[in-house]
Amino acid sequence: MLDINLIREKPEWVKAQTAKRNTTAPVDEILADDGRRREIILEVEELRRQRNESSKQIGAWMGSLKKLEADLKRAEAGQYVGQELAALQTQLNAMQFNVDEAKADTGRIGDRIAELDEELRQVEARLRDNMLWVPNIVQDSVPVGPDESANVFHPPQGAPKPVFDFEPKAHWDLGPALDIIDFERGVKLSGSRFYILKGMGARLQRAVIQFMLNYHLEHHGYTEIQPPYMVRSAIFEGAGQLPKFFDNIYRDAEEDFMWLGTAEIALTNLHRDEILAEEMLPLKYVSYTPCWRREKMSAGKDVRGIKRGHEFHKVEMYQFTHPDKSLAAHEEMKQHALDICDALGFHYRLVDLATGDVGFAMSKTYDIEVWAAGCGEWLEVSSISNATDFQARRANVRYKPADGGKTRFPHTLNASGLALPRVMIALIENNQQADGSVVVPEVLRPYMGGVDVIR
């Protein structure tokens, strides 16, 4: 969610920024509702003030009234003469009248407040709803273009492109042949887009997970988090996944649980509704989780092999940073992901996503694609994004500046580090030998009990 002040102060600029994403946002509606909202608040607060005052007065009168009643009772018991009794009765009547009048008046104020509150509720609901449709502002360094066709591809880097003196096979042939991927039994258990990793295949994936986690912990200074894999729907809202991606989320039919589509959802909300001390920043988390996605938007796409499943595994990096530090942190996280690619010996390329392709909540995104020699594709293994304060505002994560100023929103960044199925594809396809065996990269062997070749 954007800062409403930005829209108030620079509506035309926000519209222009949104247009760069090849989309539109209801800026004018927001301005109108925001203005009306402030009018109502002004009036309703004045009315509340009046009601508070008047209620206080009634309270005081009620006290006097009780005292008068007590006096009257004693008088009736014969302790006062008739004249005094009458005077008391008059006083009491007057007081009662005052109270009744004030109650009626104040009641009318209450009715008016209720009316205005109702309108305020409507205006604010509409305002919030519209605000949710305004995407984050993209950074100036993001290449401008309507869609992914404008993405900027950098020259390949990393290890040289693997070359073979035989025809390299795709993982969907190599895997079953080595008996490390079993597509048929995966489908038997769970249907299409499911597979089984078996034997050295299972161990290889476990090795990669361990390796990546340890690398981020030991070399990049992250703290490991094992979050719940099923969370409440409010957590998805906080991460900006709802309502937009409702159809893509697996959820429990009876209880309010949803299964993570990425660890980012849990990590964004880790400090939900908290006020952090500035000294705590940056917070750097790394998390290994399964990820579940219905893949409704990609029905019929990438159905072959293990590239795109309903369930996959991923190591995810996440940072909460000081707003002034997020640009540097973004570059740093990109390097953290690249370090893994280098360690695993990948041939890869960096992609600067164009304004039309950068995710709704993000201000800038890099993709890393690794070359898979068998299927002959560049596979997206990581997406590295700076959400600036967009997600923090939505999840209500704030920090208190050390100088004691007003609370501010930190910036949040996320990066895959990396996505397992595509890493597995690249490892299997790029390291294959003529006999169909697969060489295990050096760095993974300690996690494989020393095994150097899967055959």
Next chain:
RNA sequence: GGAAGGGUGGCCGAAUGGUAAGGCGCUCGUUUGCUAAACGGGUUGGGUGAAACAACCCAUGCAGGUUCAAUUCCUGUCCCUUCCGCCA
């Protein structure tokens, strides 16, 4: 799954319908050979407003309701604790 109790500031904790005590911690000041102590002040978040300071409004887990007025009464809901049952 059943039963009971509970959720109030950074922490503890009072307030049974009258407009959120008190203490601890933290912080500033005064006093003071130093420290300590004492005394005094300050000490949440959001909003409206605004040059700034005020001022005002909202917030007692959350959402509604009753009332002139709700921490207090009512309804729903979330969470925590204890006991019973079941269970890897």
